[in-house]
Amino acid sequence: MTQAAVNIDQIVQNMQEPVKTFVARVQELGGPNCLAITAFGTIATPAFDPTKHTAKSVVVLDQIDLSMLRELAKEGVKLGKAKISAPLIMTPGYIKGSLDAFPLEFLEIQQCHVCLMGADFFKDLSFDTNHIRLQSERELKTILIAMRQGLLAAAGREKMFGAMESDIAERLIRTLRGLLWLHGTKDFLTAIQVVGHIEQETDRTLPGIRKAFAYNRQHDWDDFTTLYHEIDGLKTLADRW
Structure with a gap:
């Protein structure tokens, strides 16, 4: 499978390689079912400090695939050492249907995020x-x-x-x-x-x-x-x- 280009420029220098490795592994496991990977929070700012923070992200899948998540879970110890948190897993339908229930969480992502690969599902969200x-x-x-x-x-x-x-x-x-x-x-x-x-x-x-x-x-x-x-x-x- 040909992997999509990774947008890594906004990530602080000392986290670029760990984030690229993480994105590549998610793409490898998810294949075409992986629509996007978005980093959010401090990791999307110059203030990220691996001694204080962990990198948060959202993986957007076309369909939830528990087998894929099971394989990704095996990377947990390695990701933790690289200061990367377990990603949130969503689908486009989940995002669209959850804005009323979890507006603060989605607002947090929208206000400070960088789309690492795929479509940006958070840029144009609107809130009630x-x-x-x-x-x-x-x-x-x-x-x-x-x-x-x-x-x-x-x-x-x-x-x-x-x-x-x-x-x-x-x-x-x-x-x-x-x-x-x-x-x-x-x-x-x-x-x-x-x-x-x-x-x-x-x-x-x-x-x-x-x-x-x-x-x-x-x-x-x-x-x-x-x-x-x-x-x-x-x-x-x-x-x-």
Whole structure:
């Protein structure tokens, strides 16, 4: 099979070879059923740091092929060492039919992605304001529930707060980008830029959220409670915006 050309120029230099190897392997396993491979998130920016990040991607297949995914799964250890996450697997029909259920996830991909091969299925997506608002509100409430449950599960072991906040940070930044989208900011912003814009729009400071995005930092009880109350305070924005 002749493999499609790989668009690698936007990937940081030290990740170009691992990404090319990954794309080639997916093409080899998927054959004509592989319609596109799209990198998204930090890997599509100059800020990617393999000591902090892993490369995220979406593989778009014409039809879901479990046998192909089983073979790709055997590459998991190798991909992990190369700082490449397991890709999301979608079909064109899934993308089209899921914009109402997962608008924040698709908005995240659309705002910062590079199509490595095949068609760009995300560039021209459009989103319904109500879908963005409802998921943003739901995500903030879900994060708060997770924090309360996590606090109980920690059983007094405050060293677990750091891992908990790291898990929360990814969902939170996606949600905050949704809130800014509702308020007219459609372009991709880094996490720190997002927090700054939210602070400006709400006329408040968010030190707990800023700390949640800090790498290699210990998080204590004060950080946890500050983060919780800031997220709780942002809940009303989803409805108002």
